[in-house]
Amino acid sequence: MRRRDLLKAALAAPILPLALSSNTKMRFEQSLLKPRVRPRDTDWPEPAHWEELKAQVGGRLIVPQSPFAQGGAATAQALKYIHNPYYVGDEPGLTQTSGWFGAWTSQPSRYAVVAEGAGDMVAAVNFARKHRLRLVVKGGGHSYQGTSDAPDSLLVWTRRMRGIQHHSAFVGQGCEGHVEPRPAVTLGAGCLWMDAYEAVTTLGGRYVQGGGCPTVGVAGLVQSGGFGHYSKTFGSAASNLLEAEVVTADGQICIANACSHPDLFWGLKGGGGGSLGIVTRVTLRTFELPNFFGGVGGEIRAPSDGAYRELIARFFTFYQSQLFNPHWGEHITLRSDNVLSLTMMFQGLDASTVEHIWAPFLEWVRTNKSYRFDSDVSVLTLPAQHLWDGAYFQKHFPGHVRFDDRPGAPASNMLWDGEQNEVGRFIHGYRSAWLPAALLQPDRRDSLIDTLFDASRSRSIELYFGKGLAGGPSDALLRTRDTAMNPQVLDAFALAILGADADHPAYPGMPGGSIDTEKARRDIHDLDQAMNAIYRLVPDAGSYFSESDYFLRDWQSRFWGTNYPRLAAIKQRYDPFGLFVIHHGVGSEAWRDDGFTPVAGARQTL
Known part of the structure; x- marks a missing residue:
């Protein structure tokens, strides 16, 4: 959908709730400008x-x-x-x-x-x-x-605001007799996913679908859509939202669920945090734990460009036949130095089954003597209840996790090894695009392989399989369809992500935090080259709101597709004064990037 069409649809929505008096309307029109x-x-x-x-x-x-x-x-x-x-x-x-x-x-x-x-x-x-x-x-x-x-x-x-409450049979306010009671957990707006996983999985023996990074905020991730290791199985975090308490722009506290403020409830499910109100708490459905969680990791190096393209082709043939299902998530990296890096995660499979699944692909690699393993491909399997149990990892798999090293820090404050390098990142550029599952079919797979290979010549590409829900179970797809996210996520087998950062954090005033302008510009050029290759294959590819280009021009359609006009109407109803403004958030067309200055003529578009 073109931006012009989106804005026409937004214009058709009422500018102000009918309850406002004419004097209030006048004050609004004056203050908006x-x-x-x-x-x-x-x-x-x-x-x-x-x-x-x-x-x-x-x-x-x-x-x-x-x-x-x-x-x-x-x-x-x-x-x-x-x-x-x-x-x-x-x-x-x-x-x-x-x-x-x-x-x-x-x-x-x-x-x-x-x-x-x-x-x-x-x-x-x-x-x-x-x-x-x-x-x-x-x-x-x-x-x-x-x-x-x-x-x-x-x-x-x-x-x-870190309160946590478990529910064995949750029914949303006003939904009594209308919805089926479900196991759920209520999490305060200040909770991190590490808080949620410790309470629900490590201590509670159940699963809540959240983010892969344990220090991401729960409320923000849910409002943005939200993906984790096993989203292919359990759907997006937004799809599992049962209720939210929200402070709206008029200073009211309201309960949003399927029965109370259902339009706001829908908008909070993937419409982007910080645009429609301030969420004070969320209630999410929980699931029975599978027997096992685990991962497959390693690195395979090809000796030449031709051999690398063949390796990519062989992997995607293997992926389509063996891994394109609810058991598998996480990502691979197609590196520009001809290395295929594997960081796959699985659920509900034991180690012997996983080894049997991967054996033919790995045997093919070993048989072709020109390939080598920079890091052996290995399988790690553990009881699902211990995936976010730092003490268990420290005992059985030392080196995979790190901990909050401040004196007196909670013992549960863990993070995955490697994530410490992302803290304070100064971004040079970032891009994302959903890749439709139709590209995995034999008649289109060569085009996919050629595109990924060509793009990887400029910049390494990460393909996150759990951030595309195609191949998942019907119930997860159905729940995610009833969210504000771009519907492309339902038909995508993966989200392609390309990024480039500085070599160190660059907080203002930080010693040694200088910015290498020339490197940043080179990185941006390389990202553009790689992304152009992907857009040639999928010109209208959607982009994930939380992991996207700051300078994306057609962000309304890329982020939300055909859902944007409905989101714009909800914005008008609950925030007619434009109090909540974030970069490229719903309704932000009315404001310049600083969030302080209205765009001339904004009344006509919003």
């Missing part, structure tokens, strides 16, 4: 106003600072723990990504409400609306697009 205020503006709240807000939130109004701006002991501590995602997440003045070349850098908000409940969020929303402030929400702080902070803004920081 005014920029958000900054500290230098005369309309900036007086100190007495901030004191009133502080009293309303129990004294929990702070001035967040980057430790690199404080110097001394604060900077020394930051340098010591800068690759620890739990430390970075506990700092209200930092974000998990340090910036994006030519787009944004991590800078603290002017003030932050340290929210401990929905009432704190209501106070912050009312204050921001009254004083025309830029409002930002941060949970896990993992946004690549820089939506977790903004200079001169008021931040709602949800980190302390």
Whole structure:
């Protein structure tokens, strides 16, 4: 769908709820055209106003600072723990990504409400609306697009909202007698997926579908769609949302589920966090655990370009016949140095079955003497209940996990080895595209192989199989179809991801945090070359909201496809004042990238 068509559909939606008076409409039209205020503006709240807000939130109004701006002991501590995602997440003045070349850098908000409940969020929303402030929400702080902070803004920081409640038979508010009770878990807006996995799986013996990275925030991932190791089996995180409590732009606390505010409920399922309201808690369905979780990892090197293309072709023949099913997820990497890197995950299979499945492919590699294993392909299998059990891994598989190394940190604060290198990443460029399952068919497979090989000459490509739901069970597909995500995810066998980062974090003021401009530009050129090859094969490929190009021009159709007009109408109903603005979020056409300045004529499009 072209952007013009999307905006026409959005224009057809009502600009304001019917309940608003004509005087309120006039104030809205006037205020919409005014920029958000900054500290230098005369309309900036007086100190007495901030004191009133502080009293309303129990004294929990702070001035967040980057430790690199404080110097001394604060900077020394930051340098010591800068690759620890739990430390970075506990700092209200930092974000998990340090910036994006030519787009944004991590800078603290002017003030932050340290929210401990929905009432704190209501106070912050009312204050921001009254004083025309830029409002930002941060949970896990993992946004690549820089939506977790903004200079001169008021931040709602949800980190302390970590409550967890288990349900053996959950029925949403107002749904009594209309829906079947289901096992579920309610998670506060500040919960990380590590909190969820420890409570639900390690201690509870059940499964909740979340993200692969344990320090990503639960609420943000659900609102963005949300994929993990086993999404091919259990659907997206958004598809398993049963209920959410939300603070809307008018300062009201509402319950959104299939029976109460169903339009808002649908929009929260993949419509992008931070656009429709502030989620205070989510309730997600849980599942019975399979017997086993596990992975297959290793690296295979080809001696030449021709041999590498043959290796790719052989793998996809193998994938289509043996791995394109609900048991398998995670990813492979097609490296530009002719290496196929395997990081596959599986569920419900034991080690002997997995070894039997992979034997023909690995035998073919061994038979062709020109190939070599840079890292032996091995199988790791464990009881499913222990996948996020750090103590179990430390005992049985040392080296696969790391831990929060701060004094007094919870023993459950683990992360996968290698993820520490992603903390503080400064992005040069990032792209993603869903690849339709039709490309796996024999009559189109050669085109897929040629495209991936050609693209890999410019930049290594990661193919995440769990981020495309084709090949999954019908119930997971049905649930995901009833979300706001781009419907392409249902027909995709994988999400192709290409990215390039600096060699080190680059937080403003960080010692040694300089930006290599020439390298960034070379990386962007290579990414464009690789992505152009993919677009030649799939011109209208959708892109995943949370892992996408900051500068994507046709983002409405790429992110949400035919669902965007419906999302725009929901935005109009619940946030007619445009209080919630994030980069490339629903309704952000009305604002410039800084989120402070309205676009001229915005009333006509929104």
